[in-house]
Amino acid sequence: MTTFNQLTPQQVAYIAGFLDGDGCVNAQLVTREDYILGFQIRVTVTFYQKTKRHWFLVWLQKKLNCGKIRKRPDGMSELTLVGVQTVQPFLQKIVQYLLVKRKQASLVLYICHNLSKKQSPEDFVRLCEKVDLIETLNDSKKRSIKAKDVKKHLGVDN
């Protein structure tokens, strides 16, 4: 597991500030036919920067020693950390410094913690409701799968 122990407290604080300014802490529901419950909760942390300053994301990727960089067709680039194994230790490290996105980070950490346990359909639906909550905090405009869709699929009525 990544530990992020290579970062100094000032670097951690700087990265938290940048994430609060131009980043995203997120959880999304994705359909997975190979999963027993039919859905997966995908946790992500994303940093944005104009592609003309792509070097910054390369620097950050090197500092974090993880994440994938993508050049978008609209002139923006993204560095994204995906999955519990990376996102959980990263957020544990920086959550104390976050202000604007601390609620999202706390919710994603709650989800990560619970995803490591065995989930009943009811437990999973409760986590999906946390995903809905994160979406409302993130000013997201994209259409997405909601907890109610998972409830319907699983026949859960809580």
Place this chain on the structure above:
Amino acid sequence: MTTFNQLTPQQVAYIAGFLDGDGCVNAQLVTREDYILGFQIRVTVTFYQKTKRHWFLVWLQKKLNCGKIRKRPDGMSELTLVGVQTVQPFLQKIVQYLLVKRKQASLVLYICHNLSKKQSPEDFVRLCEKVDLIETLNDSKKRSIKAKDVKKHLGVDN
């Protein structure tokens, strides 16, 4: 003069990160009929946040103990530090942590340092050329007064 000594190194690093993500370090030329040279160089540092998270800028203003907050009609709020007396000590404090906007900060610090000295029209035009350079670094789309306008007004040919 504001010293910003009330901030811890982690707070300084966090604020630098936020500024790199969602802020602006700038210098602009403004006409001033009461100035001998006819123009003033205005230096600013601005932090942005959606008005629904106005509380963040209020927190930042309190931490920095300076700056003015403005709610814009488009749903965004801004906290702005204006003028050499505030911007110079602030940038001196955070420039070591900046990555994305370090060039702009260094140029603004150069301008601040030189504005405190007596300026010949030729000296002033050279500072105005630094203002032009900052504008190109800032992806600005606004129409603005350029060094060539100042040169024309002062009849300087360097």
